[in-house]
Ligand code: ATP
């Protein structure tokens with residue numbers, strides 16, 4: 253026998269029952285996102301590889317190890333999108349939002365692709381709900397707090413258990429350079445003992461050593477950072493970070509300042525954050541994000557050094573894990589048409605659908621009983637029975653599947669009858 257095909261490793265089918273849960277989540281997400289003035293944007297599933305390299309950074313794990321290229325696309329220099337920010341900023345510039353709006357707030361919902369080692373909560377194709385607020389009007393502690401509030405609002409709406417917000421500040425671009433030099437000098441004293449990963453990140457992105465999970469690296473980091481409350485930020489960056497915290501406090505949003513939180517991507521500046529939740533095991537982040545004050549400039553917005561942005565992405569699969577099992581909604585059908593011959597049911601089913609009444613029917617010469625079973629399985633509210641007698645009288649027997657009450661209705665009145673009965 254030929255081999256059976258299976259869903260690719262690290263991906264999954266979302267089957268019809270689950271899709272109803274996804275649909276409900278997406279509807280709730282769109283409602284909340286729109287209430288913050290965000291507008292939906294849909295960018296392609298793949299982009300130029302160079303876009304990801306320039307925005308996320310050559311040394312980020314995503315670019316280094318996790319970009320998924322499809323053979324044909326790879327030759328032309330494309331890769332499947334591992335995240336959403338780079339493409340949104342690309343589109344923002346390409347479509348001149350920078351020239352026409354002081355601040356643009358976008359959201360997206362869709363699949364992302366990373367060449368990960370699959371495990372619980374870690375897939376190769378997963379889905380994110382993301383937000384990006386970009387513009388010249390964008391460097392505001394209020395905006396940072398608003399975007400953080402939005403992320404928490406969404407998680408609350410989805411019923412995620414015990415969400416915990418951790419924030420930190422990486423400072424401005426200039427701060428980051430000073431801090432990198434400082435970290436290289438301090439951590440450098442222990443360089444040969446750091447884990448392999450950290451040694452290789454040392455030149456490219458020394459910040460990553462701060463959130464390394466290796467026990468020895470953690471000890472070194474604690475020794476180096478021990479005397480400090482956080483990263484050595486400039487005064488203005490520190491003021492900015494304090495006003496973000498004050499604004500969050502005013503909004504009564506609980507958070508924790510986590511001095512070792514750095515996030516792995518080059519484009520982050522100032523505020524960075526991560527949200528963890530209960531019930532996720534070792535992959536406990538449901539979402540993360542941060543401010544990116546030079547990304548617009550770096551992606552070709554010439555002279556646009558004042559264009560700031562902030563965004564986040566929430567992982568939908570992890571949201572479901574963290575929200576626990578909720579009863580899946582059921583898809584019901586208004587009418588199932590039962591007939592001895594498909595040709596008797598066919599035109600009527602189509603007529604009902606055109607009238608906005610959902611309808612289905614059997615296509616083979618199945619027994620009356622098995623057709624009624626199928627009507628039950630499909631959660632039909634009514635069975636419309638076209639027996640010989642009924643057909644002769646240009647009528648149908650309409651059976652209410654819940655009450656089992658049956659009535660004979662003339663076919664010419666059937667739509668009117670059903671509309672009333674269904675409302
Ligand atoms: P992690 O630390 O778990 O690797 P990350 O820092 O790579 O996460 P981000 O790039 O910030 O994650 O993506 C935001 C969110 O997207 C994560 O918090 C998570 O919920 C989700 N996510 C990221 N990678 C995956 C994946 N491979 N499978 C499922 N969800 C993911």
Ligand code: MG
Nearest residue numbers: 313314366368
């Ligand atoms: Mg990751």
